[in-house]
Amino acid sequence: MLTIILRRMSESLFVLLLMSLLVFAGVYAIGNPVDLLISPDATPQDIEQVTKALGLDKPLWVQYGYFIVQVFRGDLGHSFLVGTPAIELLLSKMPATMELAVAAMLMASIVGIPLGLIAGLKSDSWIGKTIMTASIFGFSLPTFWVGLVFIMFFSVELGWLPSSGRGPTSIVLGIPVSFLSWEGLRHLLLPALNLALFKLALIIRLTRAGTQEALMQDYVRFARAKGLSQTRIIGVHVLKNILIPIVTVIGLEFGSVIAFSIVTESIFAWPGMGKLLIDSINGLDRPVIVAYLCLIVVFFVVINLAVDLIYALLDPRVRFGASAK
Amino acid sequence: MQFRRLTAFFISSVLTIGFTFSHAADLRVGVGADITSMDPHFVNLFPNNGVAEHIYSKLVTLDSDSRLIPDLAESWKTIDPTTWEFKLRKGVKFHDGSDFTAADVVFSLERVGKIPNSPGPFTVYTKAIASSEVVDNYTIRFKTAAPYPLLPNDLSTIYILSKKVAANATTEDFNAGKVNIGTGPFKFVEFKRGDRVELARNETYWGKKPAWERVTLRILPNDPTRLAALLSGDVDAIENIPTPDLAKIKANPNLSTFTKTSHRIIFFHLDQLHDQTPFATDKDGKDLDKNPFKDLRVRQAISKAIDRDAINSRVMEGLSLPTGNLVPSPMFGHVPGLTPEKYDLEGAKKLLAEAGFPNGFNLTLHAPNNRYVNDDQIAQAVAQMLTRAGITTKVVTMPMGVYLGHASKLEYSMAMLGWGASTGESSSALRPLLATYAPEKGLGSFNWGRYSNPAMDTVLAKAMSTIDDKEREALLQRAATLAMKDIGLVPLHHQINTWATRKGVVYTPRTDEYTLSQEFQPK
Numbered sequence: 001m002l003t004i005i006l007r008r009m010s011e012s013l014f015v016l017l018l019m020s021l022l023v024f025a026g027v028y029a030i031g032n033p034v035d036l037l038i039s040p041d042a043t044p045q046d047i048e049q050v051t052k053a054l055g056l057d058k059p060l061w062v063q064y065g066y067f068i069v070q071v072f073r074g075d076l077g078h079s080f081l082v083g084t085p086a087i088e089l090l091l092s093k094m095p096a097t098m099e100l101a102v103a104a105m106l107m108a109s110i111v112g113i114p115l116g117l118i119a120g121l122k123s124d125s126w127i128g129k130t131i132m133t134a135s136i137f138g139f140s141l142p143t144f145w146v147g148l149v150f151i152m153f154f155s156v157e158l159g160w161l162p163s164s165g166r167g168p169t170s171i172v173l174g175i176p177v178s179f180l181s182w183e184g185l186r187h188l189l190l191p192a193l194n195l196a197l198f199k200l201a202l203i204i205r206l207t208r209a210g211t212q213e214a215l216m217q218d219y220v221r222f223a224r225a226k227g228l229s230q231t232r233i234i235g236v237h238v239l240k241n242i243l244i245p246i247v248t249v250i251g252l253e254f255g256s257v258i259a260f261s262i263v264t265e266s267i268f269a270w271p272g273m274g275k276l277l278i279d280s281i282n283g284l285d286r287p288v289i290v291a292y293l294c295l296i297v298v299f300f301v302v303i304n305l306a307v308d309l310i311y312a313l314l315d316p317r318v319r320f321g322a323s324a325k
Numbered sequence: 326m327q328f329r330r331l332t333a334f335f336i337s338s339v340l341t342i343g344f345t346f347s348h349a350a351d352l353r354v355g356v357g358a359d360i361t362s363m364d365p366h367f368v369n370l371f372p373n374n375g376v377a378e379h380i381y382s383k384l385v386t387l388d389s390d391s392r393l394i395p396d397l398a399e400s401w402k403t404i405d406p407t408t409w410e411f412k413l414r415k416g417v418k419f420h421d422g423s424d425f426t427a428a429d430v431v432f433s434l435e436r437v438g439k440i441p442n443s444p445g446p447f448t449v450y451t452k453a454i455a456s457s458e459v460v461d462n463y464t465i466r467f468k469t470a471a472p473y474p475l476l477p478n479d480l481s482t483i484y485i486l487s488k489k490v491a492a493n494a495t496t497e498d499f500n501a502g503k504v505n506i507g508t509g510p511f512k513f514v515e516f517k518r519g520d521r522v523e524l525a526r527n528e529t530y531w532g533k534k535p536a537w538e539r540v541t542l543r544i545l546p547n548d549p550t551r552l553a554a555l556l557s558g559d560v561d562a563i564e565n566i567p568t569p570d571l572a573k574i575k576a577n578p579n580l581s582t583f584t585k586t587s588h589r590i591i592f593f594h595l596d597q598l599h600d601q602t603p604f605a606t607d608k609d610g611k612d613l614d615k616n617p618f619k620d621l622r623v624r625q626a627i628s629k630a631i632d633r634d635a636i637n638s639r640v641m642e643g644l645s646l647p648t649g650n651l652v653p654s655p656m657f658g659h660v661p662g663l664t665p666e667k668y669d670l671e672g673a674k675k676l677l678a679e680a681g682f683p684n685g686f687n688l689t690l691h692a693p694n695n696r697y698v699n700d701d702q703i704a705q706a707v708a709q710m711l712t713r714a715g716i717t718t719k720v721v722t723m724p725m726g727v728y729l730g731h732a733s734k735l736e737y738s739m740a741m742l743g744w745g746a747s748t749g750e751s752s753s754a755l756r757p758l759l760a761t762y763a764p765e766k767g768l769g770s771f772n773w774g775r776y777s778n779p780a781m782d783t784v785l786a787k788a789m790s791t792i793d794d795k796e797r798e799a800l801l802q803r804a805a806t807l808a809m810k811d812i813g814l815v816p817l818h819h820q821i822n823t824w825a826t827r828k829g830v831v832y833t834p835r836t837d838e839y840t841l842s843q844e845f846q847p848k
Contacts, residue, residue: 031730037444039369043767046449054442080444081361081368083496092518148549155557163557164550165543166520269545269554271519279359279519279546282695284726 005305012301016294020071021064023290028060033080033284054080067290076294077287081280086291090273094295095175096166097265097272101257103179103192108199109250116207117234123212131204138201147194147267154190162187164269191268195261199253206249210242217241244315251307255300352537352830352842355545355554355563363516364499365484365507366437368445374482375839376522376542380420381484381507384411384430385477389844391588391656391749391836393477397425397485397508403792406472411480413463417531419487420512426462432488440496450479450748472790474797478748510535510843520544524842535843542842555580555825562826564840568642568699574825581827585834586646586653587820589745590754591697593690593707594814595624596738598775604689604738608717613686618738618774622680624812627739628666630673630714631707633818640702645818651746651754651805653819653836657794658751658801663809665816673714685715691732692741694722698820704741707817732773740773743820747837751801755785759808776813 034051042050051057055066070077076087119131155163167184169176178184214220215238223233262274269275273292280288358372365377386396398411417425434457437447453473458466467476486494487506494504505513510530514523524540543560545551548567552574554560566574566582574580595618596602602616617623633647647665652658677685688711692704701722708718722728732740746753761777762769768782769775781804788800809816824832824840833844 030727033726034444035729035733036726037368037370039445039447039449042445042449043770044764045767046446047770050444050446054444078442080442082500083362083364083367083442084500089518148553151550151553151557155559156553159557163553163559164545165554165559266547267550269520269543269547269550271517271544275359275519279361282724282726 004308008301008305012297015301016297019293019297020067020290023293024064024067024286025060027284027286027289028063030284032056033286036284037080076291079280079285079288081283081285081288086287087295089276089288090291090295093271093273093276095177096270097258097261097274099177099179099188100191100195100261100264100270100272101254103188104195104257104261105199105250105254107192107196108203108253111196112200112203113207113246116204117211117239119204120208120211120215121234123208128208132208135201135204138197138204141197143194143198143263144267146197147191147264150190150194151267161190164267166271191264191270194268195257195264199250199257202249202253203246206246207242210245211238214238214241240314244311247310247314248307251303251310255296255303258299259296350536350538351540352562352845353541353543353560354840354842354845355543355551355560356840357548357551357563357565358546359519359544360516360522360542362496362500363502363505363513363522364440364496365486366433366440366443366447367496367499368443369447369449369482370445371838375841377484377507378509378839378841379511379524379540379542379843380505380509380513381486382417382509383481383483383485384413385481387481387749387837389585389833389835391746393481393657393749396481397430398480401477404466406792407469409467409469409473409476410460411465411467413465414531415463417508418529419490419508420506420527421487421490422529423487423489425485425487425508427459427465428462429485429488430465431457431459432492433483433485436486436491437483447483450482453479472792474789474792474794475748475750475752478750478753481748511540514539533843536846537842540842555827558827561830562824562832562840562845564822564824565698566823566825568644571642571644571823579828580825581831583824583826583832583834584644585822585836587745587822587838588652588656588747588749588836589697589743589820589838590648590651591645591700591703591741591743591817591820592814593627593817594737594740594742594758594772594774594776595627595812596735596774597777598735602738603736604691606687608684608687610687617680617682617686620680621812622676623682624815626673626676626680626714627711627716628812628815629669629676630716631666631710631815631817632668633665634668635710636703636706637818640699640706641818641821644698644821644823646821647818648816649809650816651744651758651809652751656746656751656836657749657798658755658805660802660805660809663806665818670714677715682715685717687717687719688739689719689721689737690739690741691728691737692720692722693725693728696725696728697741697743700741700743703817733771735773735775737773742771742773744771745838749837751805752785752788755801755804755808756789759804759813760785774814776808776811778807778811778813781807781811781813 034047038047079086079089115131119128122128151163154161167178167187168181169178170180179188223237265272265274277292360372360376362373365381382397384398385393388394397414399414401411404410434451437451453469454467455470456468460466490506491504498504502516510527511524512527514525516522522542526535526538545554551563552570555563575582597618599616601612605613607613637645637647649663649665650659690704690708692700694701704720704722708720711718744754756768757771759776760768761782762772762775784800784804788797791797822838826832829848831846831848
């Protein structure tokens with residue numbers, strides 16, 4: 001177990017290094033953030049002075065080297081736009097994004113797995129067909145459009161839910177969360193649903209395919225022959241076997257929900273990291289872009305590791321296979 | 326059965342919580358750009374200044390037409406050509422109850438230069454001050470190295486902080502809301518980054534008290550989101566109505582709209598520096614043997630070929646004011662005689678033929694696509710108009726962050742730019758855009774076309790050392806007339822700023838584009 005974790009960490013270090021270099025070179029090639037941010041009445045001397053003060057006059061490799069040295073001191077640099085440390089800025093926005101991502105994944109799993117099971121068990125009935133047809137919409141409708149339709153329908157036409165923003169927060173374990181208040185939940189519902197739709201469709205389809213495959217397997221027939229109840233066959237034997245691919249996908253998709261909640265966050269004015277990234281890219285705020293991407297790489301590594309560990313819990317073959325070596 | 330219970334639950338929850346009307350004395354405004362810092366001296370960014378305008382005051386400020394009016398200074402005058410004297414308003418109190426005096430002014434002006442890591446410092450507007458002298462608590466004198474008539478304009482950008490509170494305050498202290506004490510109409514309450522700013526009325530404000538006890542500025546940069554927030558009643562007012570939705574908003578009986586010509590002008594620079602300009606070729610794609618834009622007739626032809634009224638009605642939905650000027654009326658330096666060039670296709674073709682291009686030439690036009698209202702569509706429309714006149718034009722657009730770097734290296738032949746005369750007079754457009762490039766004098770810093778007219782330079786230089794307002798305005802008007810008759814740049818239009826409110830709230834629209842809660846009134 002320890003070797004797996006250590007190997008993963010060394011691999012991710014390499015990815016981090018490569019990624020930071022790419023982002024550095026990319027943003028450097030685009031231009032000087034000072035040109036964008038300085039007062040229009042500034043003279044070239046003013047611009048030069050500011051560029052120098054921010055260390056942006058140095059060649060790319062010097063800037064990168066300085067960045068690496070600072071990273072080992074635990075400093076990812078200060079945001080140009082905001083002036084605060086980039087990592088602090090990101091961490092202050094992370095709870096909002098995590099809350100949205102967790103809510104979306106919970107919705108997708110809690111609704112998606114049962115629906116997928118039903119669709120798999122009753123694939124020929126109208127209910128199975130309806131679920132599958134509906135899931136096509138979840139797949140094919142673009143997120144930003146669905147988000148706007150949600151807002152138009154639930155907020156503007158019906159007036160049931162707020163159109164955007166995050167509700168009031170309360171502090172739990174030092175983290176500001178909004179899902180504990182009614183007002184907070186009302187704000188959370190639409191963006192979480194918007195973000196969940198695609199994943200929901202994915203989980204329905206995966207569960208359905210897995211269920212159909214499992215139903216053909218010998219162990220299901222034996223269980224039936226043995227006289228086990230339908231509930232026990234589905235709830236224990238089938239579900240446990242089909243969960244492995246589903247857990248993998250949920251894990252990976254959780255990473256992508258965090259990383260790519262940008263569209264939903266923009267449309268619902270959700271004050272999370274995705275919105276911060278867009279603003280930082282527009283403002284060429286390199287420290288924040290680099291820090292954001294580093295954080296996302298770390299997320300993916302951790303999630304993958306967690307997925308591997310859950311495999312071992314779910315699948316005896318993984319558990320025993322590892323120790324047999 | 327289950328379904329019915331669910332429906333009942335929904336309906337009851339709608340009845341109880343669906344319609345939460347806000348308190349009558351509260352105002353919620355949807356602003357269209359992200360706010361990056363609460364430190365009013367950290368970076369000169371428009372959205373940040375928009376918040377600072379609520380909390381802090383300046384010595385001098387701009388009215389809704391961008392004319393200078395007194396704020397914390399009651400009056401100002403020159404004692405000799407290089408000394409300005411400002412008489413400060415008495416009895417003004419900071420939000421913490423302490424008195425405002427000249428020491429706070431000196432402190433604030435000095436703090437501007439001491440902010441670490443600012444990507445856009447305000448020092449641009451304080452560097453003319455060689456030294457300052459406090460005569461008494463309510464009189465302050467500034468020495469400048471040379472006669473400098475624009476000091477009041479420059480000081481209209483500097484927010485005054487309390488020396489007592491902010492003496493050792495860092496930018497982070499401001500972002501955390503610890504030291505946000507000003508003399509403005511609103512007190513700072515809370516800043517939630519990327520989400521909102523909360524403000525409360527300053528009951529001891531010296532000027533006209535705002536109509537609202539509490540104000541929330543919601544940060545809603547996404548156009549449809551901002552609009553939806555207004556339509557659903559989540560906010561009472563928004564700025565920057567998305568142009569495609571304007572007609573629908575105007576037709577909505579529950580909403581009111583407000584418009585005002587902006588100080589921002591949209592125009593094109595034409596490369597007049599290179600002997601062969603990089604993005605113009607002959608009709609076969611071969612290099613031209615000369616740079617067509619060095620010929621006044623070609624520049625005139627381009628200006629004549631652009632149908633500004635068509636852009637106004639088709640692209641801008643009426644939200645533009647076609648112009649031949651640099652600043653709109655009644656701003657300082659506006660020239661009434663400079664009317665927008667009339668659309669004249671035949672005239673344009675004739676001028677091109679006279680200049681030796683009877684068949685026109687090929688051109689690539691560059692423009693940003695995320696900075697100005699409908700910038701990429703404007704570029705497309707202009708390209709088609711030029712093509713009709715014989716200049717076969719392609720369009721390349723890109724985000725401002727990418728565009729600016731290339732354009733400022735003079736890589737383009739015809740490049741779009743927008744300019745807001747933010748200090749409220751025309752020299753803030755003339756000096757960077759049209760004066761001969763002279764970095765050591767701070768002139769021509771955005772003169773991407775490298776237009777150069779010594780006669781205009783002389784008049785402008787004279788204006789810049791003329792303290793008398795009337796005389797200076799006449800000189801600025803002459804300089805602008807010289808440059809614009811010469812098509813130093815091709816002006817297109819002034820943007821028109823828009824606001825929408827729910828019925829019952831009225832706004833005094835502003836030329837300088839700011840959305841100020843103190844200017845909203847209940848009807």
